Amino acid sequence: MSYRLIKDLIAYKIKFGSGFEKELRKIITLSNCSEQELLDLKEQEFIKQFRNAFENSKFYKNLYQSHGITIDSVKTISDAGKLPIIDKTIVKKNSSDILTKSKLTVFKAYSSGTTGTPLQVYRDFSSTIKEYAYGHFFQQKHGYHLGDPVVSLRGVLDRNTVSYFDKSNNVLYISSFHLGADEIGTIHKMITDFQPKVIKAYPSSMHIFATELYKANLELNIPLAFTSSEVLHDFQREIVEKVFNTKIFDWYGNAEQTVAFGQFEDSFYHEFPLYSHTEFQDSHLITTGFINSAFPLIRYKVDDIIQLVPTSNGSCVVLKIEGRDDDYVILKDGQRIGRLDLAFKKINQLLAAQIIQEKAGEIKVNLVPDKGFSKVECMQIEQNLRALLGSGCLIKFEKIETWELIRSSRGKFNLVVSKIEKK
Incomplete structure (x- = not known):
C-alpha cells in the first residue's frame, strides 16, 4: 500500500468518522x-x-x-x-x-x-467536523452519498500534476491548471471513463473547463454539480449546465x-x-x-x-x-458602481466576460466570444454598461481566450479586477 493511499485513508477516517456521523444525525434531526x-x-x-x-x-x-x-x-x-x-x-x-x-x-x-x-x-477540530457535516447534508439532500464517484476541480493539484485518483473517497482530482485546448481531449476521456455522478468545483474552473469542451465539440454527462467559494454568475451556469448535461447547486459560506x-x-x-x-x-x-x-x-x-x-x-x-463590496468600478468623480453582471445578461454568443480597471473613469472589458458573436452583441454590452456607468466612462473592448481570464493565486475568478488602490 502506497504512502499516499495510507494518507488518504487516514484523512477519510478523521473527516468522516464517528464525530462526523454524530453531527450529521444531529443536523438531520434539526431539519425535521x-x-x-x-x-x-x-x-x-x-x-x-x-x-x-x-x-x-x-x-x-x-x-x-x-x-x-x-x-x-x-x-x-x-x-x-x-x-x-x-x-x-x-x-x-x-x-x-x-x-x-x-x-x-x-x-x-x-x-x-x-x-x-x-x-x-x-x-478547532469540532468546528471543522461540523462544517463537513453541514456541507455533506446539503449535498446529500440533492442525491449525493459518500462513495459516489466525484470529479473535483477545487485547486487541490498544482501545475505539475494533471490528475490524481483518491481511491478511499472515490474522487478523481483534475488540476485547474491543465484545462487548455491541448489537454482537453485527454481529460474528457479520463472523466468519461470514470463515469462520475458529481462534479465539485469553483465556478470559474468549471466554467473554463466547460468552455474548452464546448469549443472542442465535446460534452459530458454528470448528473450533479456543486459549486462554492466564488459568486456563481449566470453566464457560467448557462454553459456549464449545457455542456455537462447537469444541474448546478451552489453553496454559499x-x-x-x-x-x-x-x-x-x-x-x-x-x-x-x-x-x-x-x-x-x-x-x-x-x-x-x-x-x-x-x-x-x-x-x-x-x-x-x-x-x-x-x-x-x-x-x-x-x-x-x-x-463583494469591492466588486465595483470607480468613476471619475469617485462614485462606485457595482452589480455590473447585469450588463452581460441575455447576451447571445458570449462565453465569458471580465472588467479590468486601472484608472478611475476608464475600463477595459475582456470578452470571450462564441462563434456567432458580432458587433451587434458588442454594441448591446456597451449600451448596457453605459446605462450603469454613464456616458463619461471610457470603455474599451478586447477579445481574449478563456485561459486569459484573470484569476487569483488560488485560481478564483472576479468579474471586476481593479488595479486601483482602494481606500
Whole structure:
C-alpha cells in the first residue's frame, strides 16, 4: 500500500468518522423540527455563544464593557441589537484576542479576499467536523452519498500534476491548471471513463473547463454539480449546465464559519438549521456563528451584497449573491458602481466576460466570444454598461481566450479586477 493511499485513508477516517456521523444525525434531526422549535433552539445557541465570548474572550469582554453591556444584557435573541457590529477590519486587528481557548488547541484558516492580505481566523477540530457535516447534508439532500464517484476541480493539484485518483473517497482530482485546448481531449476521456455522478468545483474552473469542451465539440454527462467559494454568475451556469448535461447547486459560506446557505430546486438559497443566526441590514448579512466556540464571531458583517427573496417576510431566504463590496468600478468623480453582471445578461454568443480597471473613469472589458458573436452583441454590452456607468466612462473592448481570464493565486475568478488602490 502506497504512502499516499495510507494518507488518504487516514484523512477519510478523521473527516468522516464517528464525530462526523454524530453531527450529521444531529443536523438531520434539526431539519425535521418545527419552525418554533428551531427558533427556541437558535435563541439558546445565541445566548450560549454570547456568554462564551463574554466570559472567555479578552476582545469581547473589553468591547462589550466599553459599550456598557454586561453578561446579563442578552436574555433573548431580540437583544442582539444591543451588541455592536464587527467587521473584517476589526477581526483582522484582534484575531488573537477573540480566541476563547489556547492557540495550541486550534489551527489557522484564511479567507481569500480579492484585495489586500487574507483574513486570518481560527478553527478547532469540532468546528471543522461540523462544517463537513453541514456541507455533506446539503449535498446529500440533492442525491449525493459518500462513495459516489466525484470529479473535483477545487485547486487541490498544482501545475505539475494533471490528475490524481483518491481511491478511499472515490474522487478523481483534475488540476485547474491543465484545462487548455491541448489537454482537453485527454481529460474528457479520463472523466468519461470514470463515469462520475458529481462534479465539485469553483465556478470559474468549471466554467473554463466547460468552455474548452464546448469549443472542442465535446460534452459530458454528470448528473450533479456543486459549486462554492466564488459568486456563481449566470453566464457560467448557462454553459456549464449545457455542456455537462447537469444541474448546478451552489453553496454559499465563508472561512469565518458564520454563514451557510445552500441552493435548492427553487433556485433560492436557504440557511441550514443552527449553523448561525443571520440578520439583514443594508443589503448585507449580519451573522453570528454557532459552530465555532473557539473563535466566536458575533454580529459579524459579511462583505457580500445579498438580495433577499421578496416573499421571504424577513426570514433569510436569499435570491442572489450579488458579489463583494469591492466588486465595483470607480468613476471619475469617485462614485462606485457595482452589480455590473447585469450588463452581460441575455447576451447571445458570449462565453465569458471580465472588467479590468486601472484608472478611475476608464475600463477595459475582456470578452470571450462564441462563434456567432458580432458587433451587434458588442454594441448591446456597451449600451448596457453605459446605462450603469454613464456616458463619461471610457470603455474599451478586447477579445481574449478563456485561459486569459484573470484569476487569483488560488485560481478564483472576479468579474471586476481593479488595479486601483482602494481606500
